[in-house]
Amino acid sequence: MSTHKLQLLVTSDIHGYIMPTAYRGMNEPLGLAQLATKIEVLRSNYPTILIDNGDLIQGSPLTYFKQAYRPLESNPIIKATNELKYDAAIFGNHEFNYGRENLERIIEQSDYPWLSCNIRNDDGNAWVKPYEIFIVDGVRIGVIGVTTHFITIWEDPAHLTGLQIDDALASVSYWLEVMKEQEKVHVSVISYHGGFSHSLETGELEESDSGENQGYQMLQQLDFDILITGHQHREISSKAYGKSIVQPGSRAVKVGQIMIDITLENDEVIFIHHEPTLISLDEHDQLHPKVVASVSTLHEETEQWLDEPIATVHGNMLYENAMDVRIHKHPYVQFLQELQMDVTGTTISCTSLFHDQPGGFKPIVTMRDIVTNYIYPNTLKVLAVTGEQLMLALEQCASYFTLENDQIAVNPSFLYPKAQPYNYDMWEGIYYTMDISKPIGSRIVQATINELPIKPMKTFHVVMNNYRATGAGNFPYFASCPVISDLQIDMTEVIATYLREHPVIHAHVEQNWDIIK
Incomplete structure (x- = not known):
């Protein structure tokens, strides 16, 4: 019998905000360069998986300048996440705003896998891996990536050329069973770039039940342990239907943390407890020097361009x-x-x-x-x-x-x-x-x-x-x-x-x- 304590750390909806500024001419408590310091301190405490849940590469003046004037240069956002040694990333709907060709370059530049169980090539074959298995301190953790299928409604069809995007709930339901049957995971995680149409407390419908945000249905209908969410820019650390849930806001102001205590005997889970929380930036968090270095040149060029x-x-x-x-x-x-x-x-x-x-x-x-x-x-x-x-x-x-x-x-x-x-x-x-x-x-x-x-x-x-x-x-x-x-x-x-x-x-x-x- 063995006992283990480990953690998942989660970012989501960073939207290209790396430096501590919203580009309004002042410093603000946001951005991955500052949150990176918090992440590294947390990571030093326990065995860790670090995941980004989507909408990483688009949304700030820096990313606009990068795409408009430096489209073929290595992406500084990816350089920053490589420095932090992310373990996986999920596609957000805004990952597609600059087109598939750009996104293929992003995937190639990343030192970590991008996951999606509901985005396939037009021939039906997988575009990227639907899930990844991480062995952390002897614990097998399966992470499935899935993205709101409303991409097809919002996105320019030319940006999705050659891709087929399936219903998020149906796809994750299928791949969850495949993963659990074939991989014998101890902990199952759904990382969903989507949110909730229903209240987690009451189950009441809170927004249009259009299918854009199927997180509540996943909690209600599927058997897994942890749900990572995003897309709605909400700040959530909660539990429902026995699952732990996080959604860490936007622009890297918080990191989601799920602590996992698990006991194994003969490779079987005999006890598991997980607890979600959100951890905020504070005034003592310094900028991470390697993350700053990865983006500093482009940041300075962006600032000059913005003031013309x-x-x-x-x-x-x-x-x-x-x-x-x-x-x-x-x-x-x-x-x-x-x-x-x-x-x-x-x-x-x-x-x-x-x-x-x-x-x-x-x-x-x-x-x-x-x-x-x-x-x-x-x-x-x-x-x-x-x-x-x-x-x-x-x-x-x-x-x-x-x-x-x-x-x-x-x-x-x-x-x-x-x-x-x-x-x-x-x-x-x-x-x-x-x-x-x-x-x-x-x-x-x-x-x-x-x-x-x-x-x-x-x-x-x-x-x-x-x-x-x-x-x-x-x-x-x-x-x-x-x-x-x-x-x-x-x-x-x-x-x-x-x-x-x-x-x-x-x-x-x-x-x-x-x-x-």
């Missing part, structure tokens, strides 16, 4: 309170709408504020202003949308709000289980009024286009980002709309190009919508 002046603003295009912008139209939103309509030749547009931080453009606009405001790698699509679908979309947007003590507030369904500021759209080219005192679904009390009521069967050309065009965010009818045009250029590049062509912009607002209560 592009355009000048006449008037005020800054805001402090994002909620105010969503209730009272702001010049920054006006700018985005006019830009989207200008580059696509349309007269109806919708856009969001993607985060809840202060934002907008300073008097001298730089790339830093662009990438810290427009934080997603969106492109633009023009859809043929019926009047009926427009009205459904306006009502969906109106559901973002609620009344609390007679004050307009955010509907909790847009805050939990994760904040979704990007799923509230503001519209241009439509004159409309929302009455938040009315029930959801009947809040649009007035809506016209060119001073005429919106006819349900009439078709309108509308520009929106590619995420919304897939129907994501509870706009399912957009997924069936004919695509009139598809501008496959990253929006940050579109904005930068537009500003270089219009180096002086004027802050103004044309009021076309109101919110009443």
Whole structure:
């Protein structure tokens, strides 16, 4: 009989944040360079497996600069994870944003395996390993990798050429049985780049049961020990159905830890206990010198690039309170709408504020202003949308709000289980009024286009980002709309190009919508 104490350490949704900055011109408590020090201290205590659960290589200004200006150079994010001797990585949906060819280079540069049980070559054969077996202090730990299959909804099909992406739950169910039968593992781990549609405490549905986040169903239906999750950027250390669960937020602010105590006799498990927790960065964590060295040159180049002046603003295009912008139209939103309509030749547009931080453009606009405001790698699509679908979309947007003590507030369904500021759209080219005192679904009390009521069967050309065009965010009818045009250029590049062509912009607002209560 032998007893063993070991740990799993988990990162997820790092999104290319290595140095302790969100590139807003200040240092912040985030980034893998600082978390790496914490990881190495933890790793020194017990035998360890270190796993990244996806969305590693995309999402920061550094990764944007790398892809735009240094696409063929070795990826510094992979250099950093190689320095830390990661044991495995799982594909996040954003791993595919730069295309399969780029991702194949990433896999080749990595000193660790990338795992996926539900992404296959078109011929049905495995693209990468579905799982990996790690022998840690004599304990056989099986780790299965799986990614939300909603990649196919969000991603440019050209980026998935030659790949077939299967249902996450069905795939992991199959491979879990294969692994347990053939590998005789002592500990079974599912590392899922996805999250939860149901409450872990009550089992109640908390978001659309679309199949995007199947973590709860995995807990409920499958027999395994530990579930690593991500994608939703939540901070979770919990237990349900006898399984330990972690989800360590985003941008490397925390590391997930699952401690495992296990007793073996004749290679059989006679006792196992596992306990999840999240460990945060603190002020005493120093930057890891090797991780810093792996990214320092690109980081310095990125910082210089971010501060290059592009355009000048006449008037005020800054805001402090994002909620105010969503209730009272702001010049920054006006700018985005006019830009989207200008580059696509349309007269109806919708856009969001993607985060809840202060934002907008300073008097001298730089790339830093662009990438810290427009934080997603969106492109633009023009859809043929019926009047009926427009009205459904306006009502969906109106559901973002609620009344609390007679004050307009955010509907909790847009805050939990994760904040979704990007799923509230503001519209241009439509004159409309929302009455938040009315029930959801009947809040649009007035809506016209060119001073005429919106006819349900009439078709309108509308520009929106590619995420919304897939129907994501509870706009399912957009997924069936004919695509009139598809501008496959990253929006940050579109904005930068537009500003270089219009180096002086004027802050103004044309009021076309109101919110009443």
